[in-house]
Amino acid sequence: MSKVHELNHPLIQHKLSLIRDKNTGSKEFRELVKEVSMLLAFEVTRDLPLEEVEIETPVCMAKTKILAGRKLGIVPILRAGLGMVDGFLNLLPAAKVGHIGLYRDPETLIPVEYYCKLPSDVNERDLIVVDPMLATGGSANAAIQFIKDKGAQSIKLVCLIGCPEGLAAVQKMHPDVDVYIAAIDEKLNDHAYIVPGLGDAGDRLYGTK
Ligand code: PRP
Ligand code: URA
Numbered sequence: 001m002s003k004v005h006e007l008n009h010p011l012i013q014h015k016l017s018l019i020r021d022k023n024t025g026s027k028e029f030r031e032l033v034k035e036v037s038m039l040l041a042f043e044v045t046r047d048l049p050l051e052e053v054e055i056e057t058p059v060c061m062a063k064t065k066i067l068a069g070r071k072l073g074i075v076p077i078l079r080a081g082l083g084m085v086d087g088f089l090n091l092l093p094a095a096k097v098g099h100i101g102l103y104r105d106p107e108t109l110i111p112v113e114y115y116c117k118l119p120s121d122v123n124e125r126d127l128i129v130v131d132p133m134l135a136t137g138g139s140a141n142a143a144i145q146f147i148k149d150k151g152a153q154s155i156k157l158v159c160l161i162g163c164p165e166g167l168a169a170v171q172k173m174h175p176d177v178d179v180y181i182a183a184i185d186e187k188l189n190d191h192a193y194i195v196p197g198l199g200d201a202g203d204r205l206y207g208t209k
Contacts, residue, residue, distance in 0.1 A: 002171050005180045007043045012036055012182050016160065020198045026207040030083060033132065033160070033205065036182060037087025040158050044128060044180045045092070070154065071095075073125040077102055077143045078115060080201035084130040084158070098122065100143045104135075109192050111142040116150075123151035132201040134162035134181065136192050137169030144174050160201075161185055163194050 018024055019032045051068035054061060072095040074088045085097060101115025119125060127147060134140055140157055157170060158180045165188050170179060185194050203209040
């Protein structure tokens, strides 16, 4: 069974409240999503392995640590996942970015794929799939399955807001994928929107609707 990490740092919770507020406009919404994503990136990389190196400071030789292990990849689920990419790249500038285009059919709620472009060495990277919302879990499950089919072996999922239904769906289909999430809300409504949630993440990021 995969682990669910609820990242309830005070700064994350504070910014999430502003993000949820319906009076927050697209410009501020985008900035806040980027800031929270940076904080999530900090938390999700806590377990990255380190190796010792020897360097020369202006004062003396010193044994210090640098990142070791596999290279990283960030995989936003389009469109709303795009809003999280810059925050992650700020902390992980060497990561490559793959894109998966999915939208949730409003009638069936089934995710429809329209784009997929991943780094060619996806099987050698630790991949972080990012999407602000984990509602039914259909989109995250489909995206994770796509990248597994392309050879990905190490995947984490990072979301801003989820709900018990979405978490259960991902844990059932992908028990090897740990989930990092800023808030687990109460439930889904009849239109499969998260309650209380933040509304439609893609529309709020890009001012559509
Ligand atoms: C939203 C969100 C997730 C998905 C979550 O995307 O960004 O990808 O819904 O819902 P689910 O867990 O029930 O699949 P949407 O389909 O609205 O597309 P968009 O990002 O292009 O707006
Ligand atoms: N997608 C969103 O953008 N918001 C929700 O609450 C559910 C799915």
